Amino acid sequence: xxxxxxxARSIDNAGTATTACAVLPLHAGAGLSGSARELxxxxxxxxxxxxxLGDFSAKAGESLLLPGGGGARRILLLGxxxxxxxxxxxxxxxxxxxxxxVRATQAADALVYINQVKLKSQDLPVTLAYLxxxxxAASYRYTxxxxxxxxxxxxxxxxxxxxxxxxxxxxxxALAQGSAAGHGVNVAKDLANLPGNVCTPNYLAREARKFGRxxxxxxxxxxxxxKMRELGMGSLLSVSAGSREPAKLIVMQYSGGKRGEQPHVxxxxxxxxxxxxxxxxxxxxxxxxxxxxxxxxxxxxxxxAAVELKLPINIVGIVAAAENMPSGTATKPGDVVTSxxxxxxxxxxxxxxxxxxxCDALTYAARxxxxxxxxxxxxxxxxxxxxxxxxxxxxxxxDELAEQLLAAGEEAHxxxxxxxxxxxxxxxxxxxxxxxxxxxxxxxxxxxxACFLSRFCEDYNWAHLDIAGSAWDGAPKGATGRPVxxxxxxxxxxxxxxx
Ligand code: BES
Ligand code: MN
Ligand code: ZN
Numbered sequence: 001x002x003x004x005x006x007x008a009r010s011i012d013n014a015g016t017a018t019t020a021c022a023v024l025p026l027h028a029g030a031g032l033s034g035s036a037r038e039l040x041x042x043x044x045x046x047x048x049x050x051x052x053l054g055d056f057s058a059k060a061g062e063s064l065l066l067p068g069g070g071g072a073r074r075i076l077l078l079g080x081x082x083x084x085x086x087x088x089x090x091x092x093x094x095x096x097x098x099x100x101x102v103r104a105t106q107a108a109d110a111l112v113y114i115n116q117v118k119l120k121s122q123d124l125p126v127t128l129a130y131l132x133x134x135x136x137a138a139s140y141r142y143t144x145x146x147x148x149x150x151x152x153x154x155x156x157x158x159x160x161x162x163x164x165x166x167x168x169x170x171x172x173x174a175l176a177q178g179s180a181a182g183h184g185v186n187v188a189k190d191l192a193n194l195p196g197n198v199c200t201p202n203y204l205a206r207e208a209r210k211f212g213r214x215x216x217x218x219x220x221x222x223x224x225x226x227k228m229r230e231l232g233m234g235s236l237l238s239v240s241a242g243s244r245e246p247a248k249l250i251v252m253q254y255s256g257g258k259r260g261e262q263p264h265v266x267x268x269x270x271x272x273x274x275x276x277x278x279x280x281x282x283x284x285x286x287x288x289x290x291x292x293x294x295x296x297x298x299x300x301x302x303x304x305a306a307v308e309l310k311l312p313i314n315i316v317g318i319v320a321a322a323e324n325m326p327s328g329t330a331t332k333p334g335d336v337v338t339s340x341x342x343x344x345x346x347x348x349x350x351x352x353x354x355x356x357x358x359c360d361a362l363t364y365a366a367r368x369x370x371x372x373x374x375x376x377x378x379x380x381x382x383x384x385x386x387x388x389x390x391x392x393x394x395x396x397x398x399d400e401l402a403e404q405l406l407a408a409g410e411e412a413h414x415x416x417x418x419x420x421x422x423x424x425x426x427x428x429x430x431x432x433x434x435x436x437x438x439x440x441x442x443x444x445x446x447x448x449x450a451c452f453l454s455r456f457c458e459d460y461n462w463a464h465l466d467i468a469g470s471a472w473d474g475a476p477k478g479a480t481g482r483p484v485x486x487x488x489x490x491x492x493x494x495x496x497x498x499x
Pocket of ligand 1: 274353382
């Protein structure tokens, strides 16, 4: 994947600054000043003409591509609406528009005059991080299994003209953070988009080893089924029992912090295909169950971003990888298994397999004495019913951790919404034949799934992100790379590097 390079500059004279595409945001009714006036003069008054003729009125969402002048080959005018209504959300929309319109040109570089917008000073770095992340994520294309992939975009470099009020160092840091997050998003998309016959548990294990080889602060360990059996992971192994693909428990340790400092642990659901097992799913859209390792993909993506940013913290990424298939050796409804924790589970539905692999991975994670542990999983269809695709479902057994994750999601605009983990819901997991059943009643399926997981995390700061609705889009089909944005921001915050 070739990357777009980002940098921040203060531009003395926009008229002479060279670029293939000058991106000029303008507020409605504000006239032309500073860089805008310089560009206008350089292009022979083309901008003021467009305003006078009414071809462009700087309404929010409006855009106009003009021939360039001076050092700029093209000038892209972007409407920002009224200055006093321009907030973070409006700035994000502006970035989205800029990305869409710049990518529609053949420009290999762009110069974005973000210094023209009226934003509160604390919103500017956040906007720069968003711009870099979304530019990077927009450049993603899937190539792995198509013989003639669509051509790569032309854009190689984005320079941002920042106002004097923002130190260049800070602007550069925001761009670097966004770029790393965007790359992480693309890493996650690439893994999640792969078909189930390519991206098997073994494939994920090999990718992890590759990731470890490329980074001296990363060490990787893969636990095979034999080792998992010795550890007593009867729950995880019950999921791979029906498949020819052996399960893998993948551990990626990043040591960016002090030795012995407690790590932040990310645990990803890595079901490389979820047929439902003996509780077979209906046929419609079953292909989308190749995305059932989206949580695992986000662990890879967030780790890639953390490593790139050299975050001074310790992180452990754990991926519980398995394929859920029906066969003569598959687990059956009614089977009882013993998890690594010693708790027994009656498997009433083999399609509720995510929690079965996660509970053993969560028990295993205790050995790292985590400062926090977050699992990420395409866990329940019920989460899509509750929240749709805009928010990931969030559960936590500590309010502080929940608030940190909600804040990270807001900051990165990769949002989550908290749902309750009240005791009242726990009773639906009662079983006559084991310590618990793996499914609850008909209601609140996303909550009862989280309740199941919570029983394996009582001793530490734990949160669970249900990304069933946010991890991929149905039309056009494709992984979104979420919640890598949220996770990266969370890790950046833990490292004390907040923008
Ligand atoms: N991977 C699915 C959840 C899922 C379904 C995510 C559809 C995205 C779209 C999970 O393993 C599953 O099958 N969950 C069941 C649980 C039920 C059997 C209690 C579900 O949601 O139907
Ligand atoms: Mn399932
Ligand atoms: Zn699943």
